[in-house]
Amino acid sequence: MEEKIENMDFENAMKKLEEINDRLEKNKVPLEEAVCLYEQGMKLVEYCGKKLDEAEGDIKKIIIDGDSESIEDL
Protein backbone atom coordinates (compact mmCIF):
# COMPACT_ATOMS: atom_id res chain seq x y z
CA MET A 1 0.00 0.00 0.00
CA GLU A 2 2.81 2.37 0.81
CA GLU A 3 4.83 1.69 -2.34
CA LYS A 4 5.77 4.87 -4.18
CA ILE A 5 4.16 5.29 -7.56
CA GLU A 6 7.45 6.21 -9.24
CA ASN A 7 8.86 2.81 -8.36
CA MET A 8 6.01 0.78 -9.77
CA ASP A 9 6.09 -0.77 -13.17
CA PHE A 10 3.17 -0.31 -15.52
CA GLU A 11 1.39 -3.55 -14.71
CA ASN A 12 1.61 -3.02 -10.94
CA ALA A 13 0.33 0.53 -11.27
CA MET A 14 -2.65 -0.72 -13.32
CA LYS A 15 -3.36 -3.41 -10.73
CA LYS A 16 -3.24 -0.83 -7.94
CA LEU A 17 -5.68 1.33 -9.87
CA GLU A 18 -8.06 -1.59 -10.28
CA GLU A 19 -7.83 -2.35 -6.56
CA ILE A 20 -8.72 1.25 -5.74
CA ASN A 21 -11.73 1.05 -8.04
CA ASP A 22 -12.87 -2.20 -6.45
CA ARG A 23 -12.79 -0.54 -3.05
CA LEU A 24 -14.56 2.60 -4.18
CA GLU A 25 -17.32 0.58 -5.82
CA LYS A 26 -17.99 -1.48 -2.71
CA ASN A 27 -19.60 1.59 -1.13
CA LYS A 28 -18.46 1.13 2.42
CA VAL A 29 -15.68 3.69 2.28
CA PRO A 30 -16.00 6.81 4.42
CA LEU A 31 -16.15 9.96 2.34
CA GLU A 32 -12.79 11.40 3.30
CA GLU A 33 -11.02 8.17 2.52
CA ALA A 34 -12.91 7.92 -0.76
CA VAL A 35 -11.66 11.30 -1.88
CA CYS A 36 -8.13 10.29 -0.94
CA LEU A 37 -8.44 7.06 -2.94
CA TYR A 38 -9.77 8.96 -5.91
CA GLU A 39 -6.78 11.28 -5.87
CA GLN A 40 -4.44 8.30 -5.71
CA GLY A 41 -6.31 6.71 -8.58
CA MET A 42 -5.97 9.77 -10.78
CA LYS A 43 -2.26 9.96 -10.02
CA LEU A 44 -1.93 6.36 -11.16
CA VAL A 45 -3.85 7.09 -14.35
CA GLU A 46 -1.49 9.95 -15.11
CA TYR A 47 1.55 7.80 -14.35
CA CYS A 48 0.41 4.93 -16.57
CA GLY A 49 -0.33 7.29 -19.40
CA LYS A 50 3.17 8.74 -19.15
CA LYS A 51 4.69 5.29 -19.12
CA LEU A 52 2.96 4.42 -22.38
CA ASP A 53 4.43 7.47 -24.08
CA GLU A 54 7.90 7.17 -22.61
CA ALA A 55 9.59 5.23 -25.42
CA GLU A 56 10.69 7.20 -28.46
CA GLY A 57 10.49 4.61 -31.22
CA ASP A 58 14.27 4.43 -31.77
CA ILE A 59 15.43 1.45 -33.83
CA LYS A 60 19.14 0.93 -33.39
CA LYS A 61 21.71 -1.78 -33.95
CA ILE A 62 24.98 -2.76 -32.32
CA ILE A 63 28.08 -2.77 -34.49
CA ILE A 64 31.06 -4.82 -33.39
CA ASP A 65 34.42 -3.80 -34.79
CA GLY A 66 37.07 -6.04 -33.34
CA ASP A 67 36.97 -5.16 -29.68
CA SER A 68 34.93 -2.01 -29.92
CA GLU A 69 31.20 -1.64 -29.99
CA SER A 70 29.00 1.15 -31.16
CA ILE A 71 25.32 1.74 -31.56
CA GLU A 72 23.88 3.14 -34.75
CA ASP A 73 20.52 3.77 -36.27
CA LEU A 74 19.21 0.99 -38.43
Added chain:
Amino acid sequence: MIYERMEPESKEQKVYSVTDLNLYVKALLTRDDNLQGIWLRGEISNFTHHQGRHMYFQLKDDKSQLRCAMFENANSTLDFTPEEGMDVLCKGNISIYTARGEYQIIVTEMLAGGLGTLYLAFEKLKKRLHEEGLFDEQYKKPIPILPRRVGVVTSEDGAALRDILSVIKRRFPNMDVLIMPTPVQGKGAAEKIAKGIRIIDTKDVDLIIISRGGGSIEDLWCFNEEVVARAIFDAEKPIISAVGHETDFLISDFVADLRMPTPSAAAERAVPSKHKLLKRLSDEARRCARALENLVLEYRTRLERVKISPIFRRPEMLLEDFAQNLDESIRELDRNIRILLKDYRLHLKNQQERLRALGPEDVMKRGYSVVLDSSGDLVSSVTEVSEGDLLNIKMTDGDIESLVKEVKKWKKK
Protein backbone atom coordinates in the same frame (compact mmCIF):
# COMPACT_ATOMS: atom_id res chain seq x y z
CA MET B 1 33.13 -81.85 -46.56
CA ILE B 2 29.35 -81.98 -46.65
CA TYR B 3 29.07 -83.08 -50.22
CA GLU B 4 30.86 -86.30 -49.43
CA ARG B 5 27.74 -87.51 -47.66
CA MET B 6 25.66 -87.22 -50.76
CA GLU B 7 24.73 -90.02 -53.04
CA PRO B 8 25.35 -88.97 -56.60
CA GLU B 9 23.27 -90.53 -59.26
CA SER B 10 26.29 -91.02 -61.45
CA LYS B 11 29.94 -91.09 -60.51
CA GLU B 12 30.88 -88.46 -63.07
CA GLN B 13 28.53 -85.58 -62.19
CA LYS B 14 28.14 -84.60 -58.55
CA VAL B 15 24.53 -83.52 -57.83
CA TYR B 16 23.84 -81.87 -54.51
CA SER B 17 20.70 -81.09 -52.53
CA VAL B 18 19.71 -77.51 -52.13
CA THR B 19 20.08 -77.75 -48.38
CA ASP B 20 23.59 -79.04 -48.70
CA LEU B 21 24.53 -76.29 -51.07
CA ASN B 22 23.06 -73.61 -48.86
CA LEU B 23 24.81 -74.99 -45.85
CA TYR B 24 28.09 -75.08 -47.75
CA VAL B 25 27.81 -71.47 -48.82
CA LYS B 26 26.82 -70.48 -45.30
CA ALA B 27 29.91 -72.17 -43.95
CA LEU B 28 32.02 -70.41 -46.58
CA LEU B 29 30.69 -67.05 -45.68
CA THR B 30 30.83 -67.42 -41.94
CA ARG B 31 34.41 -68.66 -42.09
CA ASP B 32 35.57 -65.51 -43.86
CA ASP B 33 36.74 -63.00 -41.29
CA ASN B 34 36.32 -60.16 -43.72
CA LEU B 35 32.63 -60.77 -43.70
CA GLN B 36 32.16 -60.97 -39.93
CA GLY B 37 31.93 -57.84 -37.85
CA ILE B 38 31.71 -55.78 -41.00
CA TRP B 39 30.47 -52.14 -41.08
CA LEU B 40 28.05 -51.18 -43.80
CA ARG B 41 26.44 -47.90 -44.66
CA GLY B 42 23.13 -47.63 -46.45
CA GLU B 43 19.56 -46.46 -46.43
CA ILE B 44 16.85 -48.46 -44.70
CA SER B 45 13.97 -49.68 -46.77
CA ASN B 46 11.13 -52.18 -46.37
CA PHE B 47 11.51 -51.93 -42.66
CA THR B 48 9.39 -54.16 -40.44
CA HIS B 49 9.55 -54.66 -36.71
CA HIS B 50 8.02 -58.06 -36.35
CA GLN B 51 5.71 -58.15 -33.33
CA GLY B 52 7.93 -55.58 -31.73
CA ARG B 53 10.75 -58.08 -31.51
CA HIS B 54 12.95 -58.83 -34.51
CA MET B 55 13.65 -56.21 -37.18
CA TYR B 56 13.82 -57.05 -40.88
CA PHE B 57 14.81 -54.56 -43.57
CA GLN B 58 16.92 -53.89 -46.62
CA LEU B 59 20.00 -51.74 -46.70
CA LYS B 60 20.52 -50.11 -50.01
CA ASP B 61 22.66 -47.68 -51.88
CA ASP B 62 21.93 -46.24 -55.32
CA LYS B 63 22.80 -49.52 -57.08
CA SER B 64 22.31 -52.45 -54.77
CA GLN B 65 20.56 -53.73 -51.75
CA LEU B 66 21.10 -56.35 -49.08
CA ARG B 67 18.68 -58.14 -46.78
CA CYS B 68 19.14 -57.45 -43.08
CA ALA B 69 17.92 -58.97 -39.89
CA MET B 70 18.42 -57.45 -36.48
CA PHE B 71 17.19 -59.68 -33.74
CA GLU B 72 15.62 -58.57 -30.48
CA ASN B 73 18.71 -59.14 -28.35
CA ALA B 74 20.61 -56.65 -30.52
CA ASN B 75 17.89 -54.11 -31.35
CA SER B 76 16.47 -53.72 -27.86
CA THR B 77 19.44 -51.62 -26.81
CA LEU B 78 19.13 -49.15 -29.71
CA ASP B 79 18.82 -45.58 -28.45
CA PHE B 80 16.97 -44.41 -31.53
CA THR B 81 14.19 -45.78 -33.69
CA PRO B 82 15.26 -46.95 -37.14
CA GLU B 83 12.94 -45.68 -39.82
CA GLU B 84 12.23 -46.12 -43.48
CA GLY B 85 14.62 -43.96 -45.50
CA MET B 86 17.03 -43.43 -42.63
CA ASP B 87 20.72 -43.25 -43.40
CA VAL B 88 22.42 -45.74 -41.05
CA LEU B 89 25.65 -47.54 -40.26
CA CYS B 90 25.29 -51.22 -39.46
CA LYS B 91 27.77 -53.66 -38.00
CA GLY B 92 27.02 -57.30 -38.60
CA ASN B 93 27.85 -60.78 -39.83
CA ILE B 94 27.22 -61.96 -43.37
CA SER B 95 25.35 -65.21 -43.58
CA ILE B 96 22.67 -67.14 -45.39
CA TYR B 97 19.17 -67.88 -44.25
CA THR B 98 19.42 -71.47 -45.43
CA ALA B 99 15.72 -72.24 -45.51
CA ARG B 100 15.19 -69.55 -48.13
CA GLY B 101 18.63 -69.43 -49.65
CA GLU B 102 18.75 -65.76 -48.86
CA TYR B 103 22.01 -64.00 -48.47
CA GLN B 104 21.80 -61.52 -45.62
CA ILE B 105 23.55 -59.68 -42.91
CA ILE B 106 22.71 -60.28 -39.27
CA VAL B 107 23.05 -56.84 -37.78
CA THR B 108 24.53 -56.61 -34.29
CA GLU B 109 24.91 -52.81 -33.99
CA MET B 110 23.33 -49.85 -35.70
CA LEU B 111 24.15 -46.17 -35.73
CA ALA B 112 22.25 -43.34 -37.36
CA GLY B 113 24.56 -41.98 -40.02
CA GLY B 114 24.61 -38.51 -41.50
CA LEU B 115 21.70 -36.51 -40.10
CA GLY B 116 21.01 -39.41 -37.82
CA THR B 117 24.33 -38.86 -36.12
CA LEU B 118 23.37 -35.28 -35.62
CA TYR B 119 20.11 -36.35 -34.04
CA LEU B 120 21.93 -38.73 -31.73
CA ALA B 121 24.24 -36.02 -30.55
CA PHE B 122 21.25 -33.70 -30.14
CA GLU B 123 19.42 -36.24 -27.98
CA LYS B 124 22.53 -36.74 -25.84
CA LEU B 125 23.04 -33.01 -25.34
CA LYS B 126 19.37 -32.45 -24.63
CA LYS B 127 19.43 -35.16 -21.97
CA ARG B 128 22.59 -33.78 -20.36
CA LEU B 129 21.37 -30.17 -20.24
CA HIS B 130 17.99 -31.30 -18.96
CA GLU B 131 19.64 -33.20 -16.12
CA GLU B 132 21.77 -30.16 -15.31
CA GLY B 133 18.56 -28.23 -14.90
CA LEU B 134 18.87 -25.78 -17.78
CA PHE B 135 15.28 -26.46 -18.86
CA ASP B 136 13.75 -26.17 -15.37
CA GLU B 137 10.69 -23.97 -14.88
CA GLN B 138 12.14 -22.36 -11.79
CA TYR B 139 14.79 -20.58 -13.84
CA LYS B 140 12.35 -19.21 -16.36
CA LYS B 141 11.80 -15.48 -16.00
CA PRO B 142 8.45 -13.84 -16.66
CA ILE B 143 8.14 -11.73 -19.79
CA PRO B 144 7.49 -8.07 -18.87
CA ILE B 145 4.07 -6.71 -19.82
CA LEU B 146 5.32 -3.33 -21.01
CA PRO B 147 8.95 -3.30 -22.05
CA ARG B 148 10.69 0.00 -22.66
CA ARG B 149 13.17 -1.41 -25.17
CA VAL B 150 13.15 -4.77 -27.00
CA GLY B 151 16.40 -6.54 -27.91
CA VAL B 152 16.55 -8.70 -31.05
CA VAL B 153 19.27 -11.21 -31.97
CA THR B 154 18.91 -12.22 -35.59
CA SER B 155 20.28 -11.86 -39.05
CA GLU B 156 20.19 -8.29 -40.32
CA ASP B 157 19.05 -9.29 -43.78
CA GLY B 158 16.53 -11.94 -42.95
CA ALA B 159 12.77 -11.91 -43.12
CA ALA B 160 12.63 -12.54 -39.37
CA LEU B 161 13.86 -9.04 -38.54
CA ARG B 162 11.47 -7.44 -41.03
CA ASP B 163 8.53 -9.33 -39.57
CA ILE B 164 9.48 -8.49 -35.99
CA LEU B 165 9.92 -4.78 -36.69
CA SER B 166 6.66 -4.60 -38.60
CA VAL B 167 4.67 -6.27 -35.81
CA ILE B 168 6.24 -4.01 -33.19
CA LYS B 169 5.52 -0.87 -35.22
CA ARG B 170 1.92 -1.92 -35.62
CA ARG B 171 1.27 -2.78 -32.00
CA PHE B 172 3.32 -0.10 -30.26
CA PRO B 173 4.64 2.57 -32.61
CA ASN B 174 6.91 4.34 -30.11
CA MET B 175 8.62 1.16 -28.82
CA ASP B 176 12.44 1.27 -28.82
CA VAL B 177 14.29 -1.63 -30.43
CA LEU B 178 17.97 -2.60 -30.25
CA ILE B 179 19.22 -5.14 -32.77
CA MET B 180 22.27 -7.37 -32.39
CA PRO B 181 22.90 -8.61 -35.95
CA THR B 182 24.34 -12.14 -36.02
CA PRO B 183 24.61 -14.89 -38.62
CA VAL B 184 21.96 -17.52 -38.00
CA GLN B 185 23.44 -20.37 -40.02
CA GLY B 186 26.70 -21.62 -41.35
CA LYS B 187 30.08 -22.29 -39.85
CA GLY B 188 30.76 -20.61 -36.54
CA ALA B 189 27.22 -19.27 -36.32
CA ALA B 190 26.60 -20.85 -32.91
CA GLU B 191 29.59 -19.06 -31.35
CA LYS B 192 28.58 -15.75 -32.91
CA ILE B 193 24.98 -16.13 -31.71
CA ALA B 194 26.19 -16.91 -28.18
CA LYS B 195 28.46 -13.86 -28.24
CA GLY B 196 25.63 -11.71 -29.56
CA ILE B 197 23.37 -12.82 -26.72
CA ARG B 198 26.02 -12.04 -24.13
CA ILE B 199 26.58 -8.56 -25.57
CA ILE B 200 22.95 -7.51 -25.86
CA ASP B 201 22.25 -8.86 -22.38
CA THR B 202 24.47 -6.08 -21.00
CA LYS B 203 22.52 -3.38 -22.82
CA ASP B 204 19.46 -1.48 -21.62
CA VAL B 205 16.80 -3.84 -23.00
CA ASP B 206 13.91 -5.34 -21.04
CA LEU B 207 13.77 -8.58 -22.97
CA ILE B 208 15.49 -10.34 -25.90
CA ILE B 209 14.03 -12.08 -28.93
CA ILE B 210 16.24 -14.65 -30.65
CA SER B 211 14.92 -15.42 -34.07
CA ARG B 212 15.37 -16.72 -37.58
CA GLY B 213 12.72 -17.34 -40.14
CA GLY B 214 12.52 -21.05 -40.85
CA GLY B 215 14.73 -23.12 -43.09
CA SER B 216 15.81 -26.73 -43.16
CA ILE B 217 16.66 -28.49 -39.98
CA GLU B 218 20.38 -28.40 -40.88
CA ASP B 219 20.21 -24.63 -41.29
CA LEU B 220 18.74 -24.29 -37.83
CA TRP B 221 21.28 -26.59 -36.21
CA CYS B 222 23.30 -23.81 -34.60
CA PHE B 223 20.40 -23.28 -32.19
CA ASN B 224 20.94 -26.84 -30.97
CA GLU B 225 24.50 -26.16 -29.90
CA GLU B 226 25.60 -26.12 -26.30
CA VAL B 227 27.33 -22.73 -26.51
CA VAL B 228 24.03 -21.07 -27.49
CA ALA B 229 22.14 -22.92 -24.74
CA ARG B 230 24.65 -21.70 -22.14
CA ALA B 231 24.44 -18.12 -23.36
CA ILE B 232 20.63 -18.20 -23.13
CA PHE B 233 20.68 -19.75 -19.67
CA ASP B 234 23.26 -17.31 -18.31
CA ALA B 235 21.46 -14.24 -19.63
CA GLU B 236 19.89 -11.89 -17.07
CA LYS B 237 17.17 -10.56 -19.36
CA PRO B 238 14.19 -12.74 -20.28
CA ILE B 239 14.60 -14.46 -23.65
CA ILE B 240 11.99 -15.48 -26.20
CA SER B 241 13.21 -18.16 -28.63
CA ALA B 242 11.55 -18.02 -32.05
CA VAL B 243 13.87 -19.89 -34.34
CA GLY B 244 11.36 -20.80 -36.94
CA HIS B 245 10.83 -24.52 -36.84
CA GLU B 246 7.10 -25.03 -36.49
CA THR B 247 6.89 -28.47 -34.93
CA ASP B 248 10.29 -29.48 -33.65
CA PHE B 249 11.71 -27.93 -30.55
CA LEU B 250 15.35 -26.93 -30.70
CA ILE B 251 17.53 -26.82 -27.62
CA SER B 252 17.35 -23.02 -27.49
CA ASP B 253 13.55 -23.41 -27.27
CA PHE B 254 13.90 -25.55 -24.16
CA VAL B 255 16.36 -23.24 -22.39
CA ALA B 256 14.64 -19.96 -23.26
CA ASP B 257 12.14 -18.33 -20.90
CA LEU B 258 9.49 -18.57 -23.61
CA ARG B 259 9.23 -20.28 -26.99
CA MET B 260 7.17 -18.95 -29.88
CA PRO B 261 6.69 -20.67 -33.25
CA THR B 262 7.45 -17.68 -35.50
CA PRO B 263 9.22 -14.29 -35.36
CA SER B 264 5.87 -12.46 -35.69
CA ALA B 265 4.37 -14.46 -32.84
CA ALA B 266 7.40 -13.60 -30.71
CA ALA B 267 7.00 -9.88 -31.44
CA GLU B 268 3.29 -10.04 -30.56
CA ARG B 269 4.08 -11.70 -27.28
CA ALA B 270 6.93 -9.32 -26.50
CA VAL B 271 5.08 -6.09 -27.18
CA PRO B 272 1.54 -5.26 -26.01
CA SER B 273 -1.08 -3.50 -28.05
CA LYS B 274 -0.84 0.15 -27.07
CA HIS B 275 -4.39 0.70 -28.19
CA LYS B 276 -5.67 -2.00 -25.82
CA LEU B 277 -3.65 -0.64 -22.92
CA LEU B 278 -4.92 2.88 -23.51
CA LYS B 279 -8.47 1.59 -23.57
CA ARG B 280 -7.95 -0.33 -20.35
CA LEU B 281 -6.48 2.77 -18.73
CA SER B 282 -9.32 5.03 -19.82
CA ASP B 283 -11.89 2.46 -18.64
CA GLU B 284 -10.32 2.39 -15.22
CA ALA B 285 -10.13 6.19 -15.05
CA ARG B 286 -13.81 6.48 -15.86
CA ARG B 287 -14.62 3.78 -13.34
CA CYS B 288 -12.77 5.70 -10.64
CA ALA B 289 -14.52 8.98 -11.32
CA ARG B 290 -17.90 7.32 -11.49
CA ALA B 291 -17.37 5.42 -8.26
CA LEU B 292 -16.55 8.62 -6.43
CA GLU B 293 -19.54 10.37 -7.98
CA ASN B 294 -21.84 7.63 -6.76
CA LEU B 295 -20.40 7.75 -3.28
CA VAL B 296 -20.84 11.52 -3.05
CA LEU B 297 -24.39 11.19 -4.34
CA GLU B 298 -25.18 8.57 -1.75
CA TYR B 299 -23.79 10.60 1.10
CA ARG B 300 -25.68 13.68 -0.07
CA THR B 301 -28.93 11.72 -0.18
CA ARG B 302 -28.37 10.45 3.32
CA LEU B 303 -27.69 13.97 4.50
CA GLU B 304 -30.88 15.29 2.91
CA ARG B 305 -32.89 12.56 4.55
CA VAL B 306 -31.52 13.55 7.93
CA LYS B 307 -32.18 17.21 7.32
CA ILE B 308 -35.90 16.71 6.70
CA SER B 309 -36.54 14.34 9.60
CA PRO B 310 -38.79 15.80 12.38
CA ILE B 311 -36.17 15.50 15.09
CA PHE B 312 -33.78 17.57 13.00
CA ARG B 313 -36.32 20.30 12.39
CA ARG B 314 -37.64 20.53 15.96
CA PRO B 315 -34.96 19.11 18.22
CA GLU B 316 -36.78 20.46 21.33
CA MET B 317 -39.16 17.57 20.68
CA LEU B 318 -36.67 15.35 22.39
CA LEU B 319 -36.61 17.66 25.42
CA GLU B 320 -40.36 17.81 25.68
CA ASP B 321 -40.57 14.21 26.53
CA PHE B 322 -37.89 14.55 29.13
CA ALA B 323 -39.60 17.49 30.81
CA GLN B 324 -42.86 15.65 30.98
CA ASN B 325 -41.22 12.63 32.48
CA LEU B 326 -39.47 14.73 35.04
CA ASP B 327 -42.66 16.44 36.18
CA GLU B 328 -44.44 13.16 36.48
CA SER B 329 -41.62 11.78 38.62
CA ILE B 330 -41.68 14.75 40.98
CA ARG B 331 -45.38 14.43 41.51
CA GLU B 332 -45.05 10.78 42.24
CA LEU B 333 -42.28 11.45 44.74
CA ASP B 334 -44.38 14.09 46.52
CA ARG B 335 -47.31 11.74 46.84
CA ASN B 336 -45.20 9.04 48.30
CA ILE B 337 -43.59 11.32 50.85
CA ARG B 338 -46.97 12.51 52.05
CA ILE B 339 -48.17 8.98 52.51
CA LEU B 340 -45.05 8.11 54.44
CA LEU B 341 -45.42 11.13 56.70
CA LYS B 342 -49.03 10.25 57.45
CA ASP B 343 -47.99 6.78 58.42
CA TYR B 344 -45.27 8.05 60.69
CA ARG B 345 -47.58 10.51 62.45
CA LEU B 346 -50.07 7.79 63.13
CA HIS B 347 -47.36 5.54 64.37
CA LEU B 348 -46.01 8.28 66.61
CA LYS B 349 -49.44 8.93 68.08
CA ASN B 350 -49.90 5.26 68.84
CA GLN B 351 -46.57 5.10 70.56
CA GLN B 352 -47.42 8.13 72.67
CA GLU B 353 -50.65 6.50 73.76
CA ARG B 354 -48.87 3.36 74.77
CA LEU B 355 -46.27 5.30 76.59
CA ARG B 356 -48.88 7.21 78.56
CA ALA B 357 -50.66 4.00 79.40
CA LEU B 358 -47.47 2.56 80.78
CA GLY B 359 -46.59 5.74 82.68
CA PRO B 360 -47.54 6.40 86.38
CA GLU B 361 -49.66 9.55 85.79
CA ASP B 362 -52.95 7.75 85.37
CA VAL B 363 -52.16 5.52 88.30
CA MET B 364 -51.21 8.49 90.40
CA LYS B 365 -54.48 10.18 89.55
CA ARG B 366 -56.22 7.31 91.31
CA GLY B 367 -54.39 8.15 94.55
CA TYR B 368 -51.16 6.26 94.31
CA SER B 369 -47.89 8.17 94.89
CA VAL B 370 -44.23 7.72 94.14
CA VAL B 371 -41.80 7.66 97.08
CA LEU B 372 -38.18 8.83 96.58
CA ASP B 373 -35.38 8.87 99.13
CA SER B 374 -33.07 11.78 99.89
CA SER B 375 -30.87 10.87 96.87
CA GLY B 376 -33.81 10.90 94.55
CA ASP B 377 -33.95 7.12 94.10
CA LEU B 378 -37.21 5.27 94.05
CA VAL B 379 -38.22 3.51 97.26
CA SER B 380 -40.16 0.36 96.57
CA SER B 381 -39.62 -1.55 99.80
CA VAL B 382 -39.80 -0.72 103.62
CA THR B 383 -36.40 -2.31 103.97
CA GLU B 384 -34.85 0.62 102.11
CA VAL B 385 -36.10 3.05 104.76
CA SER B 386 -35.20 3.67 108.41
CA GLU B 387 -36.66 5.91 111.14
CA GLY B 388 -35.61 9.46 110.80
CA ASP B 389 -34.96 9.30 106.98
CA LEU B 390 -36.20 12.12 104.83
CA LEU B 391 -38.52 11.00 102.05
CA ASN B 392 -40.02 12.83 99.09
CA ILE B 393 -43.55 11.76 98.19
CA LYS B 394 -44.60 12.67 94.66
CA MET B 395 -48.30 13.10 94.11
CA THR B 396 -50.09 13.94 90.92
CA ASP B 397 -50.23 17.59 91.74
CA GLY B 398 -47.16 18.17 93.95
CA ASP B 399 -44.45 16.91 96.34
CA ILE B 400 -44.62 16.20 100.11
CA GLU B 401 -41.36 16.34 102.13
CA SER B 402 -41.84 13.84 105.03
CA LEU B 403 -39.94 12.44 107.98
CA VAL B 404 -40.19 8.67 108.76
CA LYS B 405 -41.79 8.10 112.14
CA GLU B 406 -41.97 4.32 112.20
CA VAL B 407 -41.28 1.41 109.84
CA LYS B 408 -43.43 -1.72 110.01
CA LYS B 409 -42.82 -4.69 107.71
CA TRP B 410 -45.78 -6.95 106.98
CA LYS B 411 -45.41 -10.59 107.71
CA LYS B 412 -45.69 -13.03 104.78
CA LYS B 413 -49.05 -14.91 104.68
